[in-house]
Amino acid sequence: MAITKEEVKHLAKLARIELSKEEVDRFQKQITSILDYIDKLDKVTVEKGEKIVSSDVENILRNDVVIKSKNQKELVENAPDQKNEHVKVKTILKKNETI
Amino acid sequence: MKLSELSLKEASQKIQAREISSLELTNEYLNNIKKAEPKISAFLEVTQELAIEGAKNADKKVKEGGDNSPLLGIPTALKDNMLSLGTRATAASKILEEYQSMYDSTVTEKLKSDGAVILGKTNLDEFAMGSSTESSAFQKTKNPWNLEKVPGGSSGGSAAAVAAQECVFALGSDTGGSVRQPAAFCGIVGLKPTYGRVSRYGLIALASSLDQIGPLTRTVEDSAIVLNAIAGQDPKDSTTAPVPVEDYTKNLSKDIKGLRIGIPKEYFVSGINKDVEKSVRESIKQLESLGASISEVSLPYTDYALAVYYIILPAEASANLSRYDGIRYGYSIVRDDKKIKDLFSVYSKSRARGFGDEVKRRIMIGTYSLSSGFYDAYYRRAQKVRELVKSSFAEIFTGIDVLVTPTTPTTAFSLGEMADDPLTMYLSDIYTVSANIGGIPAISVPCGFSDGLPIGLQFMAKPFAESQLLQVAYQFEQKNNWYKERASI
Numbered sequence: 001m002a003i004t005k006e007e008v009k010h011l012a013k014l015a016r017i018e019l020s021k022e023e024v025d026r027f028q029k030q031i032t033s034i035l036d037y038i039d040k041l042d043k044v045t046v047e048k049g050e051k052i053v054s055s056d057v058e059n060i061l062r063n064d065v066v067i068k069s070k071n072q073k074e075l076v077e078n079a080p081d082q083k084n085e086h087v088k089v090k091t092i093l094k095k096n097e098t099i
Numbered sequence: 100m101k102l103s104e105l106s107l108k109e110a111s112q113k114i115q116a117r118e119i120s121s122l123e124l125t126n127e128y129l130n131n132i133k134k135a136e137p138k139i140s141a142f143l144e145v146t147q148e149l150a151i152e153g154a155k156n157a158d159k160k161v162k163e164g165g166d167n168s169p170l171l172g173i174p175t176a177l178k179d180n181m182l183s184l185g186t187r188a189t190a191a192s193k194i195l196e197e198y199q200s201m202y203d204s205t206v207t208e209k210l211k212s213d214g215a216v217i218l219g220k221t222n223l224d225e226f227a228m229g230s231s232t233e234s235s236a237f238q239k240t241k242n243p244w245n246l247e248k249v250p251g252g253s254s255g256g257s258a259a260a261v262a263a264q265e266c267v268f269a270l271g272s273d274t275g276g277s278v279r280q281p282a283a284f285c286g287i288v289g290l291k292p293t294y295g296r297v298s299r300y301g302l303i304a305l306a307s308s309l310d311q312i313g314p315l316t317r318t319v320e321d322s323a324i325v326l327n328a329i330a331g332q333d334p335k336d337s338t339t340a341p342v343p344v345e346d347y348t349k350n351l352s353k354d355i356k357g358l359r360i361g362i363p364k365e366y367f368v369s370g371i372n373k374d375v376e377k378s379v380r381e382s383i384k385q386l387e388s389l390g391a392s393i394s395e396v397s398l399p400y401t402d403y404a405l406a407v408y409y410i411i412l413p414a415e416a417s418a419n420l421s422r423y424d425g426i427r428y429g430y431s432i433v434r435d436d437k438k439i440k441d442l443f444s445v446y447s448k449s450r451a452r453g454f455g456d457e458v459k460r461r462i463m464i465g466t467y468s469l470s471s472g473f474y475d476a477y478y479r480r481a482q483k484v485r486e487l488v489k490s491s492f493a494e495i496f497t498g499i500d501v502l503v504t505p506t507t508p509t510t511a512f513s514l515g516e517m518a519d520d521p522l523t524m525y526l527s528d529i530y531t532v533s534a535n536i537g538g539i540p541a542i543s544v545p546c547g548f549s550d551g552l553p554i555g556l557q558f559m560a561k562p563f564a565e566s567q568l569l570q571v572a573y574q575f576e577q578k579n580n581w582y583k584e585r586a587s588i
Binding site: 003012013014015016017018023030033034035037040041044047060075079080090092 | 198201202334337338400402403406407409410417421424425426427428429430431433434439440441442443444445446447448450451454459460462463464466467470477480481483484487521522525
């Protein structure tokens, strides 16, 4: 299935990847050829219904016991931007803004 | 005989008998690395000091006695998507270029506690996405048999390092063939265990329903020895199975008389190289002469498995790689561009600079197939076909014990040959992805050469039948001398 440049830009936005114009052109062609290939699955008859997870998989639960985790300080130090032992992010909500 | 020509088994016997020390062996491999790396570029990081320290500790343990682990003092290498304290873990991506391992992966912990000596970290396709190791953000690894050819991928660094005698064995990860395909291209043994056999804790995730860690070795016996060390249930990876770990070496020398071997006819269609087909057909005759009963079988969904794979993998990868956001760890645009004000730009610019082409492509395809409106047509449909692939394997394994196929349709291709054609690159996984889709174990062993390049033979078995898989692979290997061939570099 052909995918348009607008769709590529939309996907890139959803995936949080900024693309250059050249990348949009290139990825449009490449993704179209890959989608054309995977469209062959249309030929397989599959049963309707909800079940898509195989029956041999089940939840593994553990006891609710506290165990020591990694050093929090060390983990926070991995963050590219930090302040007072906290991970720092850009402003998420502006004044009077709702989501 | 040079020390680096010894198999794992032989080197281990000599260490235990105190004929050689781990330090001697480790130094020889460090020397080999110095000599080979300018040509091969298999390693992203060599941890010489840690290795020498590890070798000295191993020698101390040998002297004290009591520790007869076959890995004690054996030099090894890890694919750089596995965490190991004291090393970086880059996944060959710029986004993790400076990332230091925060802890040991379970496989690393197991290797270390058995006394293995870690020489360093090997190159891979970025985030293990690729079949040639060319998508690494840092360097191109060369095939030791021919420096103009790719080593395969994504565990191309691990395979090349073993083939170029830069380590005794290495670990790789296999999501769609990433251990077996480079093993075939480099003329060594590559095993993908059953899904759930080996813990992935501390493996940088690609596609969580498919990823599995496996050994790259020179012989099948070595493969069994390494599997003994790394297999088992792990509370830190809930997908590991509560199936007891056997001694995978114990059945190797048993003959295969009466073993039922199936040849799936769908694997011998157009696209297969003539020399590859010839070697595989001759190998099948040999298996027959060893007493196995051969029959043709059909796996009707073979043709669809690759399409299933290229929907499920990008979908899972797009979710797994959302953690690289420029905020928690790894590369961030905020370091390079102080003017960035909004959160969206931190995400989208960090990821734009941090990820390479193949990663971007797959994240977008995954985002597409999971997006509303396309989810049913792609992801849900792929999951259903995946169930059909799994049930056709289950059905086949009621009548036969082991499947035999080529590992790849061709031998190693040239560097740069498929650079602008991702789809053609994907097709080189056509014989290997089914084992991941079905969660079954599979192994590639050398079975011949074409124009000086190795050819691989693949065996597949039912879930948790690694013992049988290794047995048939061993019997085939010992009938031939392919595994004794060494690349001269």
